[in-house]
Amino acid sequence: MSHRQRGMSLVEMLIALAVASVLIGIGVPAFNGFVDQQRLTTRTNDLIGAIAYARSEAVKLGGVVSVVAAAPDSDNEWGGGFCVAVGAPANCTGTVLRQFDGSEAVTLDAVDALNDVSTLSFNARGLLVGGGAGSIQVCSADTDVTDGRAIVVSMIGRTNAESLTCGG
Numbered sequence: 001m002s003h004r005q006r007g008m009s010l011v012e013m014l015i016a017l018a019v020a021s022v023l024i025g026i027g028v029p030a031f032n033g034f035v036d037q038q039r040l041t042t043r044t045n046d047l048i049g050a051i052a053y054a055r056s057e058a059v060k061l062g063g064v065v066s067v068v069a070a071a072p073d074s075d076n077e078w079g080g081g082f083c084v085a086v087g088a089p090a091n092c093t094g095t096v097l098r099q100f101d102g103s104e105a106v107t108l109d110a111v112d113a114l115n116d117v118s119t120l121s122f123n124a125r126g127l128l129v130g131g132g133a134g135s136i137q138v139c140s141a142d143t144d145v146t147d148g149r150a151i152v153v154s155m156i157g158r159t160n161a162e163s164l165t166c167g168g
Contacts, residue, residue, distance in 0.1 A: 036105075036145045043106045044138045044149040047078060048159045050100060051120060054084045055157055057097060058122040064129065065122055066090040071102065072118035078108035078136055088121040088129065109137045114153060128157035139166035 058065040071080030081102035083092040113132030148166040
C-alpha cells in the first residue's frame with residue numbers, strides 16, 4: 001500500500017517564502033517610485049486642467065473667472081488645494097465652479113513672476129489678467145524624490161508642463 005504525499009513540506013514552504021521575500025524586496029521600492037510619479041502627474045494635471053477650465057468658463061460666461069489657492073503658503077502657494085471661482089477677487093467660499101483638495105505629499109510652489117501669487121484670473125477673452133509669465137513647481141514632499149514637474153504659465157495664460165529636478 002503506497003501513501004500519497006499531499007501539500008508541501010516545511011522546507012518547500014520556507015524556500016517559497018524566501019523567494020517571495022526577495023521578489024517583494026525588489027518590487028516595493030519600484031512600486032513606491034511609481035506611486036510618487038503618479039501623485040506628481042495627478043497634481044500637475046489637476047492644476048493645468050483647472051487653469052484651462054477657468055479660461056474656457058471666463059469666455060463662456062463673458063466675465064472674470066479665477067483659479068484661487070485655498071490655503072496659500074509662501075513656499076507652497078497651491079499645495080493646500082485650489083478652486084475655480086467666478087469673479088475677481090474670488091475666494092473658495094464664493095461661487096465655486098470646481099474644488100481641488102490639497103495634498104501633503106506634493107508641493108506646488110509658484111516661482112518667477114508668480115511667486116506669492118495665489119490667484120490667476122482670466123477675462124472674458126480668456127486672457128490672464130494682471131499677471132506675468134512664471135511657473136509653478138510640482139515636487140514631492142519627500143526630499144529623496146528629485147523628479148518633478150514645472151507648470152509654465154505664459155503672459156496670456158497658456159500652460160505647458162515640463163520636467164524639473166527638485167532640490168533636496
